[in-house]
Amino acid sequence: MSACKQLVLLVQQRSDCVWRHVRRSVTTWYPVGAAFNSKPHRRLDHFERNVGLFGVPELSCPSGFQLATQAALRNTELLVDKACFCPPGPETVESFDQLSDGLCKVADLADFVKVAHPDPAFREAAERTCIEIGTVVEKLNTNVKLCKSLKELLDDPKIVAQLDPDTRRVAELFMFDFEISGIHLDETLRKEAVKLHVKLLDLNNEFLAGSHMPNRIAKSAIPEHLQLHFAKEGSFIQVGGLHADSPDDLVREIAYRIYLYPNGDLMNCLEELLKCRYKLAKLVGYESYGHRALKGTMAKTPGEHISFFGSTQELMPWDHPYLSGVLRAERFNIEPSLYSPYLSLGACMEGLNILFSQLYGVSLMSEHPSLGEVWSEDVRKLHLCYAVVHETEGLLGYIYCDFFHRADKPHQDCHFTIRGGRLCQDTNQYQLPVVVLMLSLPHPSKSAPTLLTPGMMENLFHEMGHAMHSMLGRTRYQHVTGTRCATDFAEVPSILMEYFATDYRVISQFARHYQTGQLLPENMINRLCESKKVCGAADIQLQIFYAVLDQIYHGKPQNSSTTEILKEMQQKFYGLPYTPNTAWQLRFSHLIGYGAKYYSYLMSRAVASMVWKQCFVQDPLNRDMGERYRREMLAHGGAKEPMLMVEGMLQRRPTMKDFVDALVSELNPNFETFIHDSES
Numbered sequence: 001m002s003a004c005k006q007l008v009l010l011v012q013q014r015s016d017c018v019w020r021h022v023r024r025s026v027t028t029w030y031p032v033g034a035a036f037n038s039k040p041h042r043r044l045d046h047f048e049r050n051v052g053l054f055g056v057p058e059l060s061c062p063s064g065f066q067l068a069t070q071a072a073l074r075n076t077e078l079l080v081d082k083a084c085f086c087p088p089g090p091e092t093v094e095s096f097d098q099l100s101d102g103l104c105k106v107a108d109l110a111d112f113v114k115v116a117h118p119d120p121a122f123r124e125a126a127e128r129t130c131i132e133i134g135t136v137v138e139k140l141n142t143n144v145k146l147c148k149s150l151k152e153l154l155d156d157p158k159i160v161a162q163l164d165p166d167t168r169r170v171a172e173l174f175m176f177d178f179e180i181s182g183i184h185l186d187e188t189l190r191k192e193a194v195k196l197h198v199k200l201l202d203l204n205n206e207f208l209a210g211s212h213m214p215n216r217i218a219k220s221a222i223p224e225h226l227q228l229h230f231a232k233e234g235s236f237i238q239v240g241g242l243h244a245d246s247p248d249d250l251v252r253e254i255a256y257r258i259y260l261y262p263n264g265d266l267m268n269c270l271e272e273l274l275k276c277r278y279k280l281a282k283l284v285g286y287e288s289y290g291h292r293a294l295k296g297t298m299a300k301t302p303g304e305h306i307s308f309f310g311s312t313q314e315l316m317p318w319d320h321p322y323l324s325g326v327l328r329a330e331r332f333n334i335e336p337s338l339y340s341p342y343l344s345l346g347a348c349m350e351g352l353n354i355l356f357s358q359l360y361g362v363s364l365m366s367e368h369p370s371l372g373e374v375w376s377e378d379v380r381k382l383h384l385c386y387a388v389v390h391e392t393e394g395l396l397g398y399i400y401c402d403f404f405h406r407a408d409k410p411h412q413d414c415h416f417t418i419r420g421g422r423l424c425q426d427t428n429q430y431q432l433p434v435v436v437l438m439l440s441l442p443h444p445s446k447s448a449p450t451l452l453t454p455g456m457m458e459n460l461f462h463e464m465g466h467a468m469h470s471m472l473g474r475t476r477y478q479h480v481t482g483t484r485c486a487t488d489f490a491e492v493p494s495i496l497m498e499y500f501a502t503d504y505r506v507i508s509q510f511a512r513h514y515q516t517g518q519l520l521p522e523n524m525i526n527r528l529c530e531s532k533k534v535c536g537a538a539d540i541q542l543q544i545f546y547a548v549l550d551q552i553y554h555g556k557p558q559n560s561s562t563t564e565i566l567k568e569m570q571q572k573f574y575g576l577p578y579t580p581n582t583a584w585q586l587r588f589s590h591l592i593g594y595g596a597k598y599y600s601y602l603m604s605r606a607v608a609s610m611v612w613k614q615c616f617v618q619d620p621l622n623r624d625m626g627e628r629y630r631r632e633m634l635a636h637g638g639a640k641e642p643m644l645m646v647e648g649m650l651q652r653r654p655t656m657k658d659f660v661d662a663l664v665s666e667l668n669p670n671f672e673t674f675i676h677d678s679e680s
Helices: 002-011 031-037 064-085 090-116 120-142 144-154 157-162 165-180 186-213 225-231 249-259 262-281 288-293 301-310 320-332 336-342 345-360 377-382 454-472 492-501 521-532 536-553 562-573 602-615 624-632 642-650 656-665 671-679
Strands: 019-023 025-030 215-218 229-232 237-238 361-368 385-390 394-404 414-419 422-424 429-431 435-440
Touching: 019 414, 025 215, 064 090, 064 144, 064 602, 090 120, 090 144, 090 165, 090 414, 090 435, 144 157, 144 165, 157 422, 186 262, 215 249, 225 249, 225 301, 237 249, 237 320, 237 394, 262 288, 262 562, 288 301, 301 602, 336 521, 345 361, 345 454, 345 624, 361 394, 394 454, 414 454, 414 624, 422 521, 454 624, 492 602, 536 562, 536 602, 602 642, 602 656, 624 642
Parallel strands: 394 435
Antiparallel strands: 019 025, 215 237, 229 237, 361 385, 385 394, 414 435, 422 429
């Protein structure tokens, strides 16, 4: 029997208990839990070879990025020639996908390293690679000969009729990339389009960097007793966030006013960025950047979903996050410290392992990374590379878990695709996907493992939803692997995981006190679920405001500044007053990655809600439904129209009213919880 099958049988045969007690106050864990609740033994091998980041030999040092980039660009030239001169047919699409795969392997890896590596030299080298390859991609998207080879294929009905559905869709997606880049323009205008693309790369980077920079103010401007709440820099106070969880309303107000104080240079950058996006969209034939961005999504056009958004008070903007949290805690007694002892990181990882085993027949296996494979000592010591193994399919891919806080590491939780999956035609082997999950969790202490709050646990499940989308997809082409799909569909698997993270039937499989082994009480989970509905309508209203603002910014140019538009939309769609001399939009970094598509969170939440209630709410561990979910939604990546995947899962085509009803239904209280609390 193979090692993989032995592991699967072990997982299937074990009891519901996630760990067993061997003596008083000492807990032992199954392999996945142990990997995260204890420090792995460090292997000392002076003769071990440095394999480079993610096993890429060139990346054992920063200068290796240039070598990897040059190799990718040489391979690109060969593949461009191959794609341009091979006879129209499936081989054409395969050449295009090889071209995309070769560039993405370097660009995606660099995109991660430039934000996550602790060594500035690595970050700078990765940044240069991102810019260099990004520029090449924009030029390829306006390469007439390359486009012509694809057009000859798609214009021949006989050839198209012989293509399988995946190959045809990938060919159409590549053609779509040509069209939105202005391939149909004359040479002069094409060059103008490339210039705009390259300029936007610089503007995007400038805005992203500026949106996360702290603002500072002279110490003398802040009451001395409040200065301890902020970082100090000589005679200045630095404010790097909103301090939304501070119980001191003056601290929250100071942070809000200073952190959001307008930066003239960044304001000019945003204005120029939006102008460039509109100019590019018009140049290539779209009514606005929003129309260009939404083509190929579930929404299709801005007009299709603007009706999805609807149209409170002696409250200030800096009060809402804090006071809603206070209301939740007071009404439902959901102090995070009451939950954390039951939610050790190891227990949560075991919970994910159990969930995936029951739904998909998939197991997580720990694997020691080789020398140089991971990007910091912290990563190597405290967490491992994970191999995802299916009970019959074998190894499915790798997940690198970069979970713990460290200096200079972004605080947001993220999923990064390092390498996409694809079927390699020359070897008939499947290129295994590689992803990184990045969180910012506290380190374990001498007396306890890392203990998660309910919010941290939910974020872990959310990000693992993205990872499993990448792992369980088995697309023929890299261009449409895993999360490389329509933006308003990409968040569905991750949001759906949040429902599993708050269902007692799932949580009871793993949430036990790290010292006593006691099971997390069911009424605590019920209270946690109900607490989310407190101020839920206001939370949705805030998301609507963000989504509408994003749409207006990326629509036709307005005779108003971005701040004036913000003020008008905030009054119309949110209700809380605008604070003079603030510019929240300069901190809205999602304008870069989600330009004109921020509504995707609401759309995806509505779809996830429908999938949960129709398919999983009766039995969240149902294997048949798990296989159906993988078959209809996860397996295709972007190789199938997103609405067709939703329709396949729900076995009906949802309407816009269904989307709205799904969101509203999330706010309905569970009166059994209120009755149970009253009786208690």
